[in-house]
Amino acid sequence: MAxxxxxxxxxxxxxxxxxxxxxxxxxxxxEQPAGGRDDWLRMVEGTQRLPGLAGDERAxxxxxxxxxxxxxxxxxxxxDDPLQELRAPLARLVERLERxxxxx
Numbered sequence: 378m379a380x381x382x383x384x385x386x387x388x389x390x391x392x393x394x395x396x397x398x399x400x401x402x403x404x405x406x407x408e409q410p411a412g413g414r415d416d417w418l419r420m421v422e423g424t425q426r427l428p429g430l431a432g433d434e435r436a437x438x439x440x441x442x443x444x445x446x447x448x449x450x451x452x453x454x455x456x457d458d459p460l461q462e463l464r465a466p467l468a469r470l471v472e473r474l475e476r477x478x479x480x481x
Contacts, residue, residue, distance in 0.1 A: 383411040417443050423478025446471050
């Protein structure tokens with residue numbers, strides 16, 4: 378039986394300075410399929426030695442790049458494509474993150 382592509386549920390919750398959810402504010406939640414069989418969490422773990430970034434920053438970079446990459450691959454060539462200028466640099470960034478994760 379072939380394995381299904383990974384899907385992720387992303388939740389964005391506004392928090393107060395103390396780290397608790399902000400009262401009276403709701404969270405945003407959405408799902409995103411990963412490109413192919415990518416394991417985003419394993420990639421975050423594998424990039425722990427990425428220089429210049431703390432843990433939350435590294436996770437933000439990896440997950441943010443993967444979200445943009447999945448969106449760019451899902452909708453190529455749209456008229457007035459807002460990701461057109463990002464495609465080449467984004468592909469290089471994702472490739473670098475993948476190499477770093479494999480070395481980690």
